Amino acid sequence: MKLLENLIDIPSPSGSEFLMRDFLIDYVKKSSPEWSVKPKLVYGGDLQDNLILVFGEPRTAIFAHMDTIGFTVRYQDQLVPIGGPHAETGYELVGRDGMGFIDARLRVDEEHQLFYDFPRAIETGTTLTWKPNLKANAEFIEGPYMDNRLGIYNALKVAETLEDGMIVFSSFEEHGGGSVPMLTRYIHENHPSVKQALISDITWVTEGVEHGKGVAISLRDKNIPRKKFLDRILALADESGVSYQLEVEGGGSSDGREVHHSPYPIDWVFIGAPEDNVHSPNERVHIKDLVAMISLYKFLMEHL
Amino acid sequence: MKLLENLIDIPSPSGSEFLMRDFLIDYVKKSSPEWSVKPKLVYGGDLQDNLILVFGEPRTAIFAHMDTIGFTVRYQDQLVPIGGPHAETGYELVGRDGMGFIDARLRVDEEHQLFYDFPRAIETGTTLTWKPNLKANAEFIEGPYMDNRLGIYNALKVAETLEDGMIVFSSFEEHGGGSVPMLTRYIHENHPSVKQALISDITWVTEGVEHGKGVAISLRDKNIPRKKFLDRILALADESGVSYQLEVEGGGSSDGREVHHSPYPIDWVFIGAPEDNVHSPNERVHIKDLVAMISLYKFLMEHL
């Protein structure tokens, strides 16, 4: 929980992932001496604000996006969304501009225009994010940015015992993408043996995917993975004994979209715990599903 | 007709192109000893489910997509479309899941939600496609998946006498693309002399493109080819003596979209016979237009 709290405290709306990247570099440097394999850290220069961990001889990459939805201050008290936040009047927003710390409230008018309420004007271009507020009980974890702090958390837990594999912390997922083309190129040019990607991200509770029934394996969303790869994943998931649910959606997408459309031959599948209250400050995930997610990732990273 | 019937019998909705690829590999291996030039077959590994045929010293590539529209089974009796099928209650759908062969009926409710009618539940994630049913008379060929079985058929007919050229059988065209970036990279890295692409696909009968008036040369759809390349194509089309029609649309797209947006310098143009009843089980193409299509492709592949 301490690690998850730390992850949720760090603001990283799309375009400003650098603080999260710095935290992760620091965390991996401190923690990895205890891990089964100490990974190579790749960052800086041509990787912009992204971070890659390389363990042993990788065949499969875990993608976990570091960015979150949020808001950009426009003119006067106007806000422009970053990604697709679920906006309701009264939600608390935090940020920082040249005049100091900001703790504002969101206001949504009848035309769904977005504004902030705060005693002073906030500088144009300032980014605001949901106020951190993590709650947990025996069953659920609830707070802002389960999507994708839990995807990162999953990757860091898998890292502890990972022998051969790659973990890719990406940017811009919530806002149209843009980092994965560069990251897949890096992978292809430097680790051509990596031809499989697991998208470590959080999905939606729906009529077919419920809380507490296991991690969701997405057979498709707006994009469709290759059937041959899905069949291998499902056979291994059965073998693993981990509880999982099948997801089939017509919409929605993830870093998988850009892996799919990249010029490099990397198969992909989205595997993640489901949440409700999507993109609100109260995203909620069942702990059993998170545990199943970590277990399934460990199994797949070993056997794929 | 036997070849076309075989093509239509094989299910290959986007994501599941492998059966069609396997059929084509087999067909080419058996037939090509009779062809003017025996092509090199490239497939497997980094090409995923795609297939490339290389003849002599290629300058131009024919792209023919192997995938079709269809449906994915969601939860209960729900369906999610693959690509943009024209859905009407009563259309017959076939498929196969762990419990065996499926011959179901499509049902569309008032809100345009899609369902199947079948005596038992079909497994989540199963794909369904139009039931094969090819009809032909002296004028027309009619059935499901003229788009793009005829595009494949055209490529295989052109292959018989092709001396220098490339034929690319691609995936995912009906569902947002994703294979062409990889395929153009392969082409650029392995056959940099290929700088021209003909998109062998089927277009729409409209107020300006009619049945029986020849193959359509598309001057634009949602994307616009380079004017300089179009001018060369039109000059050669005139020289060929083949009957053709000019198409100008503001929407629609093809594998040409991804060739256009790829980082590699490959010009493209869509050339194909028109159909009506688009994306229904009764797509209909005039035989004269298909014959013109094959003739124009043969001429262009020689003279471009």
Next chain:
Amino acid sequence: MKLLENLIDIPSPSGSEFLMRDFLIDYVKKSSPEWSVKPKLVYGGDLQDNLILVFGEPRTAIFAHMDTIGFTVRYQDQLVPIGGPHAETGYELVGRDGMGFIDARLRVDEEHQLFYDFPRAIETGTTLTWKPNLKANAEFIEGPYMDNRLGIYNALKVAETLEDGMIVFSSFEEHGGGSVPMLTRYIHENHPSVKQALISDITWVTEGVEHGKGVAISLRDKNIPRKKFLDRILALADESGVSYQLEVEGGGSSDGREVHHSPYPIDWVFIGAPEDNVHSPNERVHIKDLVAMISLYKFLMEHL
């Protein structure tokens, strides 16, 4: 003004940029002996209709798109838009087909369908553009295609004293893009030291960006540049003393979109004078803002 008039006289709707490219090659060859550094011209072959100028040891590339919005003649008197023209009945359109010069009028019906009025039929596939008509007074320049003739003009003015840098004249910006993937690949492979891009283009007058208040630095549009790069740009802009305005939008995009999504690590920011009457024949830009644009580009190209 003579240079700008020349630029506006040349038709170059998306897909037909070659005339503008030829003009620019000619202009640079004639003018560059007077410049601080004579650039290397790169064009032809794999660059299709695009043009790149290389000065000294470049670190930063200016992108200025050569194409404009316009119309394609469909069937009968129908028109299909190229890009997103602001269409009003009566606007004058010019072009040329096999039967000669065309000076037609635009007609928009109640359903926003587009037509031309001209005494004869125009050949299918012919492109039409706004009739050139440049006006200027002490304050404003007004006419068609300020977007992006002024972006080109800016680049050519900066070129006069540029020592180290690159200028990229691109295609297809108004119509969904397609040249920038190829251009960024060229840059990455041939000039890997270029990791920064300034998008030299014209933006909109809005409630937050006014005529005469300086060049606009866009902190975001539909896409979001990296915060770390924006911070450097803003620090340099302050240092430059040039008057500028901050822009924050939720929509709109530019060549920056494709730089952002390319597989190559190139940061980008849109910097341009604002206009009103966007995409009409009467686009209007304040001369002070254009002068500020040129000054800021000169400063940034030196100090970035």
